[in-house]
Amino acid sequence: MERETVLKLDNVTMQFGGLVAVGDFDMNLEDGELVGLIGPNGAGKTTVFNVITGIYTPTKGKVIFRGIDITGLPPHYITHLGIARTFQNIRLFGDMTVMENVLVSQHHKLEERHADKILQKHGFEPKVVGKGWFWKSILKLGYFEMERRMIREAEELLEKVELSDLAYEKASALPYGMQRKLEIARALATEPKLLLLDEPAAGMNPHETEELMEFIKKIRDDFNLTILLIEHDMKVVMGICERIVVMDYGRIISKGTPAEVRNDPKVVEAYLGDGSYA
Amino acid sequence: MITVLYRKLPTRMKVFLTIIFVLFMILMLFLAQKKLDTYWIRILTLIGIYGIMAVSLTFINGITGIFSLGHSGFIAIGAYTSALLTMSIQQKQMSFFLKPLIWPLNSIQLDFLSATIIAGVMAAILAYLIGYPSLRLTGDYLAITTLGFSEIVRILILNMISVTNGPLGLKGLEEYTNIWWPWGWLLVTVLVIGSLVSSSYGRALKAIREDPIAAKAMGINVTKHQLTAFVVGAFFAGISGSLYAHWLTTIDPRPQTVGILLTFNILIMIVLGGLGSITGALFGAAIFAILSEWLRIVETPFKLFGIQIPAISGMRLLVLSTIFIIVMLTWRRGIMGRSELTWDSIYNFFLRLRRKQ
Secondary structure: OOOOOEEEEEEEEEEEEEEEEEEEEEEEEEEEEEEEEEEOOOHHHHHHHHHHOOOOOOOOOEEEEEEEEEOOOHHHHHHHHOOOEEOOOOOOOOOOOOHHHHHOOOHHHHHHHHHHHHHHHOOOOOOOOOOOOHHHHHHHHOOOHHHHHHHHHHHHHHHOOOOOHOOOOEEHHHOOOHHHHHHHHHOOOOOOOOEEOOOOOEEEEHHHHHHHHHHHHHHHOOOEEEEEEEEOOHHHHHHOEEEEEEEOOOEEEEEEEEHHHHHHHHHHHHHHHOOOOO | OOOOOOOOOHHOOOOOHHHHHHHHHHHHHHHHHHHOOOOHHHHHHHHHHHHHHHHHHHHHHHHHHOOOOOHHHHHHHHHHHHHHOOHHHHHHHHHHOOOOOOOOOHHOOHHHHHHHHHHHHHEEEEEEEHHHHOOOHHHHHHHHHHHHHHHHHHHHHHOHHHHHHHOOOOOOOOOOOOHHHHHHHHHHHHHHHHHHHHOHHHHHHHHHHOOOOHHHHHOOOOHHHHHHHHHHHHHHHHHHHHHHHHHHEEEOHHHHHHHHHHHHHEEEEEEEOOOOOOOHHHHHHHHHHHHHHHHHHHHOEEEEOOOOOOOOOOHHHHHHHHHHHHHHOOOOOOOOOOOOOHHHHHHHHHHHHHOOO
């Protein structure tokens, strides 16, 4: 069965001065796939994420998301179009409650009308409802209806990810594993089609990692997501990813199923060296 | 099942309580005007003005996390704009003897309300022009830029003699600012900024304060929201400037009046009250206004433990600073921290008291 291409990276190069962080990067993600992006430290994995989410504009090449050329669009546009991410080092809004953290992710539905036009132009459902929310929220005219809707949606989401009990706790007061989970929930609240997870299992114990793997598989099915994840924990990568892309020094050195990648001598070399010093 | 330990009152109830509270405040102000002497009425009026300044600055600094030191610049713009608009034509001719006032300012006179609103709009326009390029900076750099901006405004006022009367300042303003104008505008300020903060926009602004990069990744247009907050804050700073000018009845470009010292005073108020709390800013403004007046007693000769202490001018500021240092050492995050005194929080406070019994 032919699946729809969700994300296409076409010959993307990201250069910082003389340093080529990512070079000639090609990648296709199909609808519903769970793909792992691995590689030694400094290979350029997070740079790929930053290019996809618009934090960096690539020096060369194109990023195409559901047929929309998103190269060089600002991050908030790209989030509105349907790409959400988490961060390697947790970046929650620490002083706000779990509920507020999730509600923030719905804010773009009041504001991003320009990004909405791009969605409509490519034949997708618009996400912004009504306009003039800034004035409506000051004058409280017709705003409460929206607020109630946002809270209802946030409650539903928290229910699904089993964080309801902690809804009114401060985000910074949560245990580490829960903070990781909240970061994923917050990304889900933007209603993404593609989810980018940057080392979701970092710092977790084996038990928490096990739970996380189940959780990632569950949200992919519940929310119809395509997931690209960076991970160093090989148990996670080999356990849940259908396809793996291996990077080293900014370039793709291998790709394929977990079994293929595991047996690729180039991958072994990248991680362990070529044996010339042995 | 969501187990909620924090209960919320119904919205209708809160609106009702707020209306009752506002009516109560009006009654209190009315009584104050009847019973208190002019000295205390002036202090009450000043609390209202300081309240607007503090709330608008805490909206910029505490809630959005833009560390701006340019507040006095906006206040100065507001003060001069409205003063030039409300002064009578004869008064202007009398004041501007170094250089005559340029047209059209020399031939118009407006009522206080319109002048105040125009003052706010002028400050907001300026905030947009300043904010658009400088909000790309963060932290210390932004603080220095905005500080520089407020000083530029002051220097411009000092030197644009045909518009501002330069170092002589504007004198003989009508004392329009009675007890009602500042407290009325304070109500408007708190309602507008309060409803913004409690809405989705407020959450977005707080998210920007907590982590701008994450906020961007969650679909928030960070620059646009920061600029909006900056402009809204500056608008109310302009309003407060207008009220301030017509409370002083004279306005001049000294640092104490509309310069950096004013910014620092407001900063003290909001840090004392709790950076990021609107009710905290109000408490801070009230405490600052009352203390800085009441402490005048230490500038008169008095006896302490049998020792005669002579009158030392400026002693007030020394004592005031010491008090603030002590307060900041005991309450690291100010009186209110980042929390607000709302109907919900009062209700929950009593619920907790009952649960303990």
